[in-house]
Amino acid sequence: MNDEAIIEEPREDEVRGLxxxxxxxxxxxxxARDPERLNDLIEPLHPADIADLLEQIGGQExxxxxxxxxxxxxxxxxxxxxxxxxxxxxxxLPPEVLxxxxxxxxxxxxxxxxEDLEEPQQEIILDALEDADRVAVEQxxxxxxxxxxxxxxxETVVAPEHWTVxxxxxxxxxxxWLPDQFxxxxxxxxxxxxxxxxxxxxxxxxxxxxxxxxxxxxxxxxIRATEDEADVAYLFNQYHLISAPVxxxxxxxxxxxxxxxxxxxxxxxxxxxxxRLAGVGEGSLSDNWFETTKQRFPWLFVNxxxxxxxxxxxxLFEGSISRIVALAVLMPIVASQGGNAGTxxxxxxxxxxxxxxxxxxxxxxxxxxxxxxGVANGVFFGLIMxxxxxxxxxxxxxxxxxxxxxxxxxxAAALAxxxxxxxxxxxxxxxxxxxxxFVTTVTDVVGFFAFLWLATLILL
Amino acid sequence: MNDEAIIEEPREDEVRGLxxxxxxxxxxxxxARDPERLNDLIEPLHPADIADLLEQIGGQExxxxxxxxxxxxxxxxxxxxxxxxxxxxxxxLPPEVLxxxxxxxxxxxxxxxxEDLEEPQQEIILDALEDADRVAVEQxxxxxxxxxxxxxxxETVVAPEHWTVxxxxxxxxxxxWLPDQFxxxxxxxxxxxxxxxxxxxxxxxxxxxxxxxxxxxxxxxxIRATEDEADVAYLFNQYHLISAPVxxxxxxxxxxxxxxxxxxxxxxxxxxxxxRLAGVGEGSLSDNWFETTKQRFPWLFVNxxxxxxxxxxxxLFEGSISRIVALAVLMPIVASQGGNAGTxxxxxxxxxxxxxxxxxxxxxxxxxxxxxxGVANGVFFGLIMxxxxxxxxxxxxxxxxxxxxxxxxxxAAALAxxxxxxxxxxxxxxxxxxxxxFVTTVTDVVGFFAFLWLATLILL
Numbered sequence: 001m002n003d004e005a006i007i008e009e010p011r012e013d014e015v016r017g018l019x020x021x022x023x024x025x026x027x028x029x030x031x032a033r034d035p036e037r038l039n040d041l042i043e044p045l046h047p048a049d050i051a052d053l054l055e056q057i058g059g060q061e062x063x064x065x066x067x068x069x070x071x072x073x074x075x076x077x078x079x080x081x082x083x084x085x086x087x088x089x090x091x092x093l094p095p096e097v098l099x100x101x102x103x104x105x106x107x108x109x110x111x112x113x114x115e116d117l118e119e120p121q122q123e124i125i126l127d128a129l130e131d132a133d134r135v136a137v138e139q140x141x142x143x144x145x146x147x148x149x150x151x152x153x154x155e156t157v158v159a160p161e162h163w164t165v166x167x168x169x170x171x172x173x174x175x176x177w178l179p180d181q182f183x184x185x186x187x188x189x190x191x192x193x194x195x196x197x198x199x200x201x202x203x204x205x206x207x208x209x210x211x212x213x214x215x216x217x218x219x220x221x222x223i224r225a226t227e228d229e230a231d232v233a234y235l236f237n238q239y240h241l242i243s244a245p246v247x248x249x250x251x252x253x254x255x256x257x258x259x260x261x262x263x264x265x266x267x268x269x270x271x272x273x274x275x276r277l278a279g280v281g282e283g284s285l286s287d288n289w290f291e292t293t294k295q296r297f298p299w300l301f302v303n304x305x306x307x308x309x310x311x312x313x314x315x316l317f318e319g320s321i322s323r324i325v326a327l328a329v330l331m332p333i334v335a336s337q338g339g340n341a342g343t344x345x346x347x348x349x350x351x352x353x354x355x356x357x358x359x360x361x362x363x364x365x366x367x368x369x370x371x372x373x374g375v376a377n378g379v380f381f382g383l384i385m386x387x388x389x390x391x392x393x394x395x396x397x398x399x400x401x402x403x404x405x406x407x408x409x410x411x412a413a414a415l416a417x418x419x420x421x422x423x424x425x426x427x428x429x430x431x432x433x434x435x436x437x438f439v440t441t442v443t444d445v446v447g448f449f450a451f452l453w454l455a456t457l458i459l460l
Numbered sequence: 461m462n463d464e465a466i467i468e469e470p471r472e473d474e475v476r477g478l479x480x481x482x483x484x485x486x487x488x489x490x491x492a493r494d495p496e497r498l499n500d501l502i503e504p505l506h507p508a509d510i511a512d513l514l515e516q517i518g519g520q521e522x523x524x525x526x527x528x529x530x531x532x533x534x535x536x537x538x539x540x541x542x543x544x545x546x547x548x549x550x551x552x553l554p555p556e557v558l559x560x561x562x563x564x565x566x567x568x569x570x571x572x573x574x575e576d577l578e579e580p581q582q583e584i585i586l587d588a589l590e591d592a593d594r595v596a597v598e599q600x601x602x603x604x605x606x607x608x609x610x611x612x613x614x615e616t617v618v619a620p621e622h623w624t625v626x627x628x629x630x631x632x633x634x635x636x637w638l639p640d641q642f643x644x645x646x647x648x649x650x651x652x653x654x655x656x657x658x659x660x661x662x663x664x665x666x667x668x669x670x671x672x673x674x675x676x677x678x679x680x681x682x683i684r685a686t687e688d689e690a691d692v693a694y695l696f697n698q699y700h701l702i703s704a705p706v707x708x709x710x711x712x713x714x715x716x717x718x719x720x721x722x723x724x725x726x727x728x729x730x731x732x733x734x735x736r737l738a739g740v741g742e743g744s745l746s747d748n749w750f751e752t753t754k755q756r757f758p759w760l761f762v763n764x765x766x767x768x769x770x771x772x773x774x775x776l777f778e779g780s781i782s783r784i785v786a787l788a789v790l791m792p793i794v795a796s797q798g799g800n801a802g803t804x805x806x807x808x809x810x811x812x813x814x815x816x817x818x819x820x821x822x823x824x825x826x827x828x829x830x831x832x833x834g835v836a837n838g839v840f841f842g843l844i845m846x847x848x849x850x851x852x853x854x855x856x857x858x859x860x861x862x863x864x865x866x867x868x869x870x871x872a873a874a875l876a877x878x879x880x881x882x883x884x885x886x887x888x889x890x891x892x893x894x895x896x897x898f899v900t901t902v903t904d905v906v907g908f909f910a911f912l913w914l915a916t917l918i919l920l
Contacts, residue, residue, distance in 0.1 A: 017698070023821045046679065048698050056821040157661075172665045181702065182661050183643065200660035201617075201642050205632045219506065237727065238477070238508050240720050242641065260700050263723050267697065270730040271811065274737070278807030279800060285812050285822065289832035293840075296804050300837055303800045304844070307793040314792070318785045325778045328788035332774070332904075333767040335792065340739060340763045344756050347738030351731065352745050361483045361516040362745065372749035377760055380753075384764070444792075 018049050018056075026053065030061060035068045042069065051080035054089060055286050066092040073097060075105040083116040084284035090121055099128035106179065107136045108153040108261065114141065115150065140255075148232050149225035151265065152246040152255030155179045159212055161187040161195055166208030168198075181258060183242045187212055192252045194245040196220055222247045225254055229265045234356065236262035273354055276432040277347060279303070302437045310335065310444035317452035320460055326393045327455050330402055334451045337381055338409035338443030345370050345417020346435045353425050354432070367418050374414025378407035401458055405451035409443060416442040478509050478516075486513065490521060495528045502529065511540035514549060515746050526552040533557060535565040543576040544744035550581055559588035566639065567596045568613040568721065574601065575610065600715075608692050609685035611725065612706040612715030615639040619672055621647040621655055626668030628658075641718060643702045647672055652712045654682055654705040682707045685714055689725045694816065696722035733814055736892040737807060739763070762897045770795065770904035777912035780920055786853045787915050790862055794911045797841055798869035798903030805830050805877020806895045813885050814892070827878050834874025838867035861918055865911035869903060876902040 022041060029038040042050055054062055070093050078101055081089060090098060102110055102125050114122050114137065126134055136154045143149025157178060159168050168185055185203060187196040196216030206215050221239060223232055223246050235241060236259055246255040275283065279299030283292065321327050352358035358366060386403030390396050416439045421431035482501060489498040502510055514522055530553050538561055541549055550558060562570055562585050574582050574597065586594055596614045603609025617638060619628050628645055645663060647656040656676030666675050681699060683692055683706050695701060696719055706715040739759030743752065781787050812818035818826060846863030850856050876899045881891035
């Protein structure tokens with residue numbers, strides 16, 4: 001750590017991220033193959049910004065930049081890199097740079113990098129670690145993917161529960177090595193079972209003779225190593241945790257999870273939900289067009305099937321359409337309103353399930369509300385659309401038909417928008433991933449059928 | 461704070477949230493009007509879970525529960541409550557309970573509560589505060605909404621930059637009052653300008669004679685009080701900050717923002733983006749059907765207009781449809797595939813803009829990728845749908861028409877899906893809010909027009 005000259009530097013000059021000018025200058029330096037200028041431009045950046053830079057430039061430029069600058073890549077930059085290009089960057093590093101980079105990281109960060117790599121690259125990184133770190137990382141990798149065990153850092157700061165503040169401070173001062181960031185001293189019993197957390201602020205503000213147990217935090221939660229990382233993120237968010245001890249099946253302390261890890265998971269979960277709702281699978285902005293085409297394809301294919309199903313419904317009424325062409329003109333409106341209303345409802349439901357605010361206690365009330373809302377908006381838009389159709393085509397009964405179809409479809413949309421995500425969740429599927437296809441199928445089929453069937457019944 | 465009996469309690473019995481049985485038992489106790497049983501059931505819950513309970517039960521039940529239990533509502537519960545029901549709960553509290561509740565909160569939490577209340581309730585709360593707190597809260601309220609100044613807590617822990625570790629520890633021990641949570645001692649110059657951060661871990665592990673400036677963190681960022689809270693959340697997430705000093709226009713320290721506040725903002729921003737993308741405005745699960753109807757209405761209305769526009773396009777080709785009814789059967793497929801492809805692209809673009817990964821440096825490359833992807837999927841689905849239509853209706857040229865229309869529309873979808881959100885962002889609009897309507901309009905209009913126009917040209 002750079003202990004000098006921190007205070008003296010004018011803080012206003014701090015580089016606050018990538019701006020357009022700097023990126024342009026970096027590009028010029030790469031093109032001029034000028035490693036010194038390149039280093040002057042990149043070096044003042046935060047590792048997170050350097051990672052962004054590598055993600056945002058094109059593949060060709062990235063390769064050229066790395067060929068000039070790969071010796072400066074450190075562990076922090078690797079940690080910040082998006083997994084979609086991490087493999088590529090790691091492959092470009094000289095072996096000694098890679099060894100140096102992973103050695104300086106804490107075990108949870110090494111695990112995070114390792115998870116997304118192929119076997120041969122994993123081996124290279126494991127070989128680069130010192131023995132103790134290697135064992136720690138391999139143990140972490142033995143926990144299931146997306147579990148607290150993978151997320152935790154194994155380096156913990158513990159104190160026996162009978163210690164005083166003075167004991168703890170003396171111990172901390174005598175330790176050569178402490179984690180980069182820690183927020184609690186974890187109190188443990190003789191079997192290494194965590195029994196309480198003392199915040200560092202409390203430790204610092206208490207007299208030396210005070211017992212640690214007397215200043216432990218009121219609220220204290222441990223996390224099982226096998227717990228799902230999404231549940232961990234929920235706990236941190238719900239209970240405003242800063243750090244929490246992780247225990248094994250025997251309740252013994254095996255690590256600690258800190259809020260920045262939880263914030264990361266929360267961020268990823270959100271991102272996943274948004275992209276899944278839109279039918280975009282895994283994917284990153286640095287993926288090329290071919291990968292992107294493959295990612296977008298499955299959902300478009302599912303959508304094609306539902307669209308064909310809807311067309312089959314329309315096909316049932318070819319005779320009616322050939323007699324009243326206005327039906328063909330108006331029918332997409334009914335389906336489209338239904339699709340949008342359904343998407344509104346399902347998005348609210350998916351989010352409420354994800355944040356655990358839609359539970360057993362209120363699901364009945366929310367279903368009722370959605371139905372009432374569907375009927376209300378259905379009546380509203382039924383009236384509007386009925387009037388418009390009457391004016392447009394001069395047939396009052398056509399207005400009645402589309403009005404009724406609109407009410408029916410917005411009712412169906414409301415029902416599908418809440419029942420489908422709730423049902424999928426109950427069956428153990430991710431509602432974000434598949435609700436959209438089901439709901440759209442319902443609103444397309446019901447929309448076209450209700451409109452064309454009513455028209456056939458009433459108008460012909 | 462409860463300093464006793466923390467260690468002795470069996471940790472496994474800790475209440476980890478609301479389960480179905482407890483909610484049922486609480487409902488029974490409310491119905492039986494049994495305040496003691498109710499208290500036994502609610503009291504062990506974390507304030508966040510009590511807030512969830514109040515949000516999840518119905519309005520009627522909530523009123524009954526509050527009539528039995530309002531005296532136990534404290535500041536922490538009020539802080540956790542969703543703003544949609546906070547006003548209602550505050551109105552139900554006896555004045556002395558409300559005073560007590562707000563007095564125990566820190567200034568940023570009071571501001572957070574105050575922001576969402578109507579004038580008369582704001583007055584009641586301000587009156588309940590002690591003078592110093594009232595001034596602090598009023599000063600915070602003078603910053604713009606959604607600014608760092610509203611988010612920050614004014615209580616800071618500072619030390620002159622020339623102090624030693626021993627000076628700092630002695631000072632902290634002698635202070636009667638310290639914030640609940642703090643993670644750094646902020647070093648300030650004589651003009652109260654923050655010049656560095658010392659983590660508490662570093663403070664605890666250093667010898668008494670070490671100078672604070674020598675153990676300051678390498679990376680240090682201050683935040684302007686007028687900065688937007690979304691930017692603050694970005695900074696915390698990007699640079700893994702735990703707490704950051706907030707400064708006024710003269711660079712003087714006025715407060716501190718901690719990671720939990722930033723995590724909250726990040727969470728809200730995500731939520732807002734998801735709901736806006738789905739055309740659901742502000743809204744909460746505890747809103748009733750009437751409020752929900754009003755919230756959903758505007759987007760449905762916009763959608764109706766775009767659907768009518770699409771219908772007008774169809775109307776141009778009434779003659780063609782009346783001669784080939786198959787056109788009416790197939791045309792929704794072209795529009796639907798375009799709509800879905802456009803939504804995929806715009807969601808990726810909106811997210812990338814929100815996370816600042818789509819920038820000047822890569823926008824050209826991403827546009828190129830989206831177009832290539834659109835053409836590739838267009839050709840793919842064009843071929844599939846062309847073949848299906850040929851088999852279905854036995855007309856080879858109908859297959860050619862729908863195939864071409866599909867390529868055109870997926871190309872248009874790709875273009876609209878990236879250019880519309882990027883353009884809206886550039887013009888200063890929130891792309892999450894309005895991209896959907898524009899993109900769907902493009903894909904509907906282009907989809908119907910391309911298909912029906914090609915059909916008219918080629919088949920008739």
